[in-house]
Amino acid sequence: MHTALISETASTTSNTSQNVLKMAGLLLISIGLLGILVAAVGADYISPVFTGLGGTLVLTVGALVYIWQSRWHKSPAEQNHGRWHQEATSRGPSAWVIGFVLTGFYVLLYWFPDTLQGLIQATEPLSQWLRGRPSDQWFLYGTFYTLAILVMGVYALLKYRNSRYHIIRTISVMFFQLGFAFLLPGLLLMLNKPEYYFSYFWPLKYDYLFPGTIDYLVRDGAALGVFMVFWGAVFSFLATPVLTYFYGKRWYCSWVCGCGGLAETAGDPYRHLSDKSRKAWQWEVAILYPILGFVILTTLFLWVNSWSEGRLLGDLSGGFASTYGFFIGAMFSGVIGVGFYPLMGNRVWCRFGCPMAAYLGLLQKHFSRFRISTNGGQCISCGNCSTYCEMGIDVRWYAQQGEPIIRASCVGCGICAHVCPRGVLKLENGPREDRYAGSPLIRRDELRILS
Structure with a gap:
């Protein structure tokens, strides 16, 4: 009885310390969010660097503390307990709030960037250090995006820590996002070279094979620009079929791609929300492959227009490109693709809109x-x-x-x-x-x- 009493006391003490650390993490998260909010709306009254960048740092530390205390003490069998009983992961009111905030952020980012000037100013020191130039809305977005993958990557590592496959896969998407999609493009700008994302390929990065983009890379990037064009073409038409033949589409969608990286880390708590009905599959087929066809046609039209010097198609090809950029590149991939995580699951974009997923899927099903x-x-x-x-x-x-x-x-x-x-x-x-x-x-x- 004495031994049992000691064991119960130790367990109670351990639970108390865990709860204290979780509350400390939540407190830091709240302070960080407050700092970001102040930077967003009060940049004229207090330094946005102090409130915004400082708030982001405090938020990151608080999130890591909370994640560690929430995940480390759970056994692998308990990691998914209560998914349908928590408001945030079962389309409850808090899920709608999160979805509204994410959707609103993307709308402001794409069409009303002036409203984010406080947050853009907050990342100014980081932009100057990494890129040697002023911050803008896309650097702000890249910073938040990368932080989300890194912080929630820790969440995924703890959640799936008993699986070597998932540990390596999670580290891979964290590495490619941080190195290839954030640090390397910034370093290229620092060296006065074209900004280029080596982990994105056509047709996902649809403009990488557009005549204007290739001309820009070759003109401003010189030999490095030629290599960028070569790299993108080889990966789109040679490496992708070969790697998909051996490994399926997982080599890219679950190991390299930034969209997949965000889905597998920040979107992991919502993976069970994906629609399993036959009707959803029919919508998937009806939307995904026409989008791939749209990208192919747009690219071909732009090249035909370039070779004919605008005599054949006039402004038609440019209209195709701008239409695709608005509805698919912005609305679908960003506003819906991420903003709807808490309502439709973490792979809305990958499942219904990504042309790279369509391309890889055809290869996987028929040739892999x-x-x-x-x-x-x-x-x-x-x-x-x-x-x-x-x-x-x-x-x-x-x-x-x-x-x-x-x-x-x-x-x-x-x-x-x-x-x-x-x-x-x-x-x-x-x-x-x-x-x-x-x-x-x-x-x-x-x-x-x-x-």
Whole structure:
């Protein structure tokens, strides 16, 4: 009894210290948000660098403290507990508030950047240090975007710490965002070279093969600009098919891409909200592939117009480009793609709008070695796999039938296999022979107990 009393006292003390640290983290988060708010609306009265940049730093520290205390003491089996019972992750009032704030930020960023001048001024010292030039709305966005992936990357590392695959995958998206999509483009500007994102390729970065962009890179970047054009073309038309043949679309969508990186880190708490209905899949097919076709047509029209010096198409090709930039490049990828995380799941853009996902998906389904094999005899129909599939695939149906999952939409995140309690699912890069062959199932009429 004495030993039990000591153990209970130690447990109570531990829980108290955890709660104190969590409250400290929440307090720091609140102070940080207050500082950012003051920087946004009170730049004329108090230094936005002190309030904005300082607030961002305090917010980051507070978020890390809270995440650590919330995740480290939970076992891997407890990490997803209560997802549908928390307002923020079950489309409750707080989820709508978060969605409204995210959507509003993107609207201001794209069309009313003057309203963000306080926050832009807050990142001025960082911009001068990294790029050697004044801050602007896109540097502000890149800073917030990168911080979100890094901070929530820690969340993902703690949540999936028992899986080597997910640890490496999370570190990969954090590395590519910080190094290739934030530091390297800034360093290029510091050296008076064209800003270039080496981890984004056409058709996702749709303007990288536009005549005007290529002319700008070659003219202002000299030899480095020629290499940038070469790099983008090789990855779009050579490296992407080869890598997708061997590894499926996961090599990019879940390991490299910044959009996927944000979805797998900051969007992870919302992955279960993706619509699994057949109607959602029909919308996916009806929207995604026409967007890819729109990008291809726009690129071709611009090149035809460039070669004909505007005699054939006039302003038509430019109209295509501006239309795509407004509705897809801004509205869909930003406002809806991120702003709707708390309402429609973390892969809204990847699932319904990303032309790179469409391109990779076609290659994955028809030319790749990648598949998720299923051992149907072990499936207990718990539904965890389907619940946490961020791309809305009914994984359980495939598992029940013992059929391999070969879908164009699958990004190979591997969460379905991670949450399966029976080890039914396995990500494979096997040979293409018998790729669609399912695992043998024992049927009722094949049972012979007494024979």
